[in-house]
Amino acid sequence: MDRLVNKRILLGVSGGIAAYKSADLVRRLQDAGADVRVVMTVSAREFITPLTMQALSGHPVHTDLLDPSAEAAMGHIELARWADLVLIAPASANLMARMAHGHGNDLLTTLCLATGAPIAIAPAMNQQMWADVATQRNLLMLQEKGVHVFGPASGSQACGDVGQGRMLEPMEILQAAAGVFDHQLLTGKHVVITAGPTREAIDPVRYITNKSSGKMGFALAEVAAEAGARVTLIAGPVNLATPSRVQRIDVIRAQDMYEASVAAVEQGCDIFIATAAVADYRPVVTADHKIKKSTEEVHLTLVKNPDIVAAISAHSKRPFTVGFAAETQDVVAYANAKLINKKLDMIATNDVSGTNVGFNSDNNALTVIWPDGHKVLPLASKRQIATQLMELIAIRYRQ
Ligand code: C5P
Numbered sequence: 001m002d003r004l005v006n007k008r009i010l011l012g013v014s015g016g017i018a019a020y021k022s023a024d025l026v027r028r029l030q031d032a033g034a035d036v037r038v039v040m041t042v043s044a045r046e047f048i049t050p051l052t053m054q055a056l057s058g059h060p061v062h063t064d065l066l067d068p069s070a071e072a073a074m075g076h077i078e079l080a081r082w083a084d085l086v087l088i089a090p091a092s093a094n095l096m097a098r099m100a101h102g103h104g105n106d107l108l109t110t111l112c113l114a115t116g117a118p119i120a121i122a123p124a125m126n127q128q129m130w131a132d133v134a135t136q137r138n139l140l141m142l143q144e145k146g147v148h149v150f151g152p153a154s155g156s157q158a159c160g161d162v163g164q165g166r167m168l169e170p171m172e173i174l175q176a177a178a179g180v181f182d183h184q185l186l187t188g189k190h191v192v193i194t195a196g197p198t199r200e201a202i203d204p205v206r207y208i209t210n211k212s213s214g215k216m217g218f219a220l221a222e223v224a225a226e227a228g229a230r231v232t233l234i235a236g237p238v239n240l241a242t243p244s245r246v247q248r249i250d251v252i253r254a255q256d257m258y259e260a261s262v263a264a265v266e267q268g269c270d271i272f273i274a275t276a277a278v279a280d281y282r283p284v285v286t287a288d289h290k291i292k293k294s295t296e297e298v299h300l301t302l303v304k305n306p307d308i309v310a311a312i313s314a315h316s317k318r319p320f321t322v323g324f325a326a327e328t329q330d331v332v333a334y335a336n337a338k339l340i341n342k343k344l345d346m347i348a349t350n351d352v353s354g355t356n357v358g359f360n361s362d363n364n365a366l367t368v369i370w371p372d373g374h375k376v377l378p379l380a381s382k383r384q385i386a387t388q389l390m391e392l393i394a395i396r397y398r399q
Pocket residue numbers: 194254274275276277278279280305306307308309310322323324325326338
């Protein structure tokens with residue numbers, strides 16, 4: 001059920017005896033890795049208390065449209081934007097009618113109008129109410145609007161009737177909710193990205209490093225998370241905010257980046273992208289104290305750092321492996337050599353001799369090369385380049 005990892009689910013609960021099952025649904029969504037916030041209608045609160053849902057979800061339950069304290073914490077528009085999926089379980093006949101006709105007379109229906117996220121309902125009602133022509137018409141209207149409808153199931157009902165109208169079981173709703181995210185490019189995939197420079201200490205105040213802002217790797221992490229992936233970002237020392245839903249591991253030395261990368265791959269990684277500008281060498285010894293300016297010459301002996309991306313592509317649990325190459329001359333020839341020598345699936349290369357691309361710039365242009373093809377991604381923002389590159393990676397990964 002990786003498809004629900006990091007997903008933000010706004011669980012709407014309307015009035016009906018099946019509301020007690022929503023408590024279990026909260027747990028199951030959380031177990032699948034989702035972040036759950038609960039909104040309850042007035043009648044839902046007759047069946048299950050907001051306190052129960054608050055205790056289970058770990059967040060205050062939203063109940064009223066015009067509640068100043070709730071609005072101060074997370075306003076209804078913010079909540080509507082926050083959600084990746086609005087899941088309403090149970091959805092009563094009354095709620096379906098109000099949704100179908102575009103009402104916004106309480107918090108839940110207002111959220112349905114205000115969200116850009118997909119909406120799914122798990123109807124639950126008496127079999128006669130479900131079969132009623134008005135309910136069926138509303139159902140059709142909701143389906144035409146693109147609302148996903150999970151169930152209802154047939155069977156014996158709380159009122160003693162037998163027929164269609166039972167809410168699906170929480171496990172079935174969970175599976176159907178995961179299916180909503182199936183279309184995403186990287187749903188369920190674990191993407192590991194190295195970014196930024198590494199620092200190799202000479203003494204407590206001096207170090208060897210490479211020029212790198214980390215912006216390209218962070219942009220890729222953001223785009224991968226938006227495409228549904230679980231993202232681990234192994235970052236050298238950079239001054240950048242962690243993109244939302246990305247698990248960040250901060251490292252300093254190449255050796256630490258290497259160890260964190262191998263550990264992430266051993267956990268199970270589908271795609272590894274090495275954007276980091278790793279220091280090729282480190283001092284053999286790091287002085288315990290600041291080295292004094294006592295002599296005219298100082299000689300540093302350096303030793304090679306592990307090649308992280310080459311180690312990952314040689315790993316027994318080898319993921320789809322993508323390297324980067326920043327060059328100042330013969331860009332494509334050098335990149336091709338690295339693709340072969342490091343046994344990569346793909347390499348993204350850029351010419352950093354100019355000032356408008358690479359390193360600290362917000363823009364980039366890449367030539368992306370794989371064993372039997374290449375594509376030029378012309379100058380654009382790092383975010384746009386990251387989106388295009390991630391699409392290429394996802395396509396090649398699936399082949
Ligand atoms: O050999 P070069 O440093 O030019 O190769 C660049 C590519 O290899 C980048 O993807 C970089 O992140 C990766 N690399 C690495 N570990 C190193 C050196 C480079 O993962 N020690």
